[in-house]
Amino acid sequence: MNKLGIYVQVPFCQTKCTYCNFHTGVVSSARFAPYADAVCREIREHRELLRAAGIGWGSGESRVTSGEQAGTDFVVDTVYMGGGTPSLLDPGHLQNILDAIRATFSTELAEVTLEADPETVEAGKAAGWVRAGINRVSFGLQSFVDEELVAAGRMHRRADIYRAVPILREAGISNISFDLIAGLPRQTRESWRRSIEELVALAPEHVSVYLLEVDEGSRLGKELLAGGGRYSAGAVPSEDEMAEFYELAQAELRAAGYHHYEISNWAKPGFESRHNLKYWRREAYMGFGAGAHSFSGSERWANAHDAAEYVKAMESGRMPMEQHEKLTAESALEEELFLGLRQLDGIDLAQIEREYGVSLAGRFDPLASAGFVERAGGVVRLASDRLAVCNEVFVELMR
Numbered sequence: 001m002n003k004l005g006i007y008v009q010v011p012f013c014q015t016k017c018t019y020c021n022f023h024t025g026v027v028s029s030a031r032f033a034p035y036a037d038a039v040c041r042e043i044r045e046h047r048e049l050l051r052a053a054g055i056g057w058g059s060g061e062s063r064v065t066s067g068e069q070a071g072t073d074f075v076v077d078t079v080y081m082g083g084g085t086p087s088l089l090d091p092g093h094l095q096n097i098l099d100a101i102r103a104t105f106s107t108e109l110a111e112v113t114l115e116a117d118p119e120t121v122e123a124g125k126a127a128g129w130v131r132a133g134i135n136r137v138s139f140g141l142q143s144f145v146d147e148e149l150v151a152a153g154r155m156h157r158r159a160d161i162y163r164a165v166p167i168l169r170e171a172g173i174s175n176i177s178f179d180l181i182a183g184l185p186r187q188t189r190e191s192w193r194r195s196i197e198e199l200v201a202l203a204p205e206h207v208s209v210y211l212l213e214v215d216e217g218s219r220l221g222k223e224l225l226a227g228g229g230r231y232s233a234g235a236v237p238s239e240d241e242m243a244e245f246y247e248l249a250q251a252e253l254r255a256a257g258y259h260h261y262e263i264s265n266w267a268k269p270g271f272e273s274r275h276n277l278k279y280w281r282r283e284a285y286m287g288f289g290a291g292a293h294s295f296s297g298s299e300r301w302a303n304a305h306d307a308a309e310y311v312k313a314m315e316s317g318r319m320p321m322e323q324h325e326k327l328t329a330e331s332a333l334e335e336e337l338f339l340g341l342r343q344l345d346g347i348d349l350a351q352i353e354r355e356y357g358v359s360l361a362g363r364f365d366p367l368a369s370a371g372f373v374e375r376a377g378g379v380v381r382l383a384s385d386r387l388a389v390c391n392e393v394f395v396e397l398m399r
């Protein structure tokens with residue numbers, strides 16, 4: 001049976017980080033219960049909602065390229081509750097959402113992830129998460145340095161990390177992921193090294209390292225564009241420094257026994273994110289909640305971003321869809337190359353050529369000559385010393 005991932009979007013946060021312009025809001029907690037109810041309804045009624053919206057899910061349409069069926073024979077093996085800050089919700093809301101998934105789909109839940117911010121973790125909540133079936137927590141730590149956390153507008157402090165991790169371990173969470181951001185305002189080579197060393201000492205099973213991307217619409221982005229100094233805009237590390245931070249993380253995490261399996265992701269053996277691998281491998285996933293994205297193998301669609309609009313639509317039994325795209329073979333191939341190259345194992349050119357009926361001969365020659373990619377037999381992968389500048393590779397590849 002085909003595996004299916006389910007993503008649940010919870011678009012609420014306690015504050016707005018200075019660099020963030022995601023579609024998330026700081027709202028009254030009174031809005032959490034109606035939102036969770038709307039997500040449960042969308043899950044339970046997804047077949048009717050999709051049919052009414054003209055989505056070919058379960059209609060037996062072929063996956064663009066390989067002829068694999070996007071049929072009804074799916075078993076859900078991964079759930080990812082992301083945001084926003086889904087750990088803000090009451091554990092009972094999360095339990096209801098997971099119960100709705102179990103009642104609606106065939107499930108063999110191997111990995112159920114909750115994104116959490118350290119300051120939201122309490123023993124009672126953690127016990128509720130485990131009772132609901134959550135077995136993995138992804139922590140948005142971003143840094144172990146208070147000065148950087150303050151500058152970025154984060155709610156938690158270093159001490160919250162050290163308080164939260166034992167609570168989770170005692171509750172029985174044996175799979176923890178930490179996120180760090182390279183390039184936060186006020187970050188220096190020394191402070192970055194400190195964050196990496198403290199992270200390694202806490203021995204999470206999984207690590208994600210992202211380079212800071214300042215959205216132009218965020219508070220920090222607007223300040224940078226205006227040349228001002230608020231939000232520590234004058235203390236944002238340069239691109240070269242960020243690349244250096246990334247390379248330091250690569251070296252330290254490798255030395256600590258982490259396997260680098262995707263540009264931004266490292267894992268102890270066997271702890272690679274099963275859910276996120278589905279995105280990079282173009283496997284099917286279904287998203288529920290405001291702004292959630294779905295992929296059937298041949299179509300992509302997304303819900304409306306506005307949480308209030310989403311709840312209203314669900315209460316009146318409508319699919320709150322904002323985008324819907326049927327993939328062409330050409331766009332599917334582009335995705336295959338772009339997403340495949342994010343994985344450090346690289347892509348098997350012969351297999352892709354067979355699946356898509358195309359020749360890729362010569363497509364990677366300029367990148368190989370420039371040292372951006374390496375070829376070994378029929379496999380092409382990003383050069384390990386160029387991962388920090390992978391965006392340049394992708395731009396070149398899609399020309």
Ligand code: SF4
Binds near residue numbers: 013021024140
């Ligand atoms: S917690 Fe995440 S989603 Fe929320 S404001 Fe901060 S960066 Fe954005």
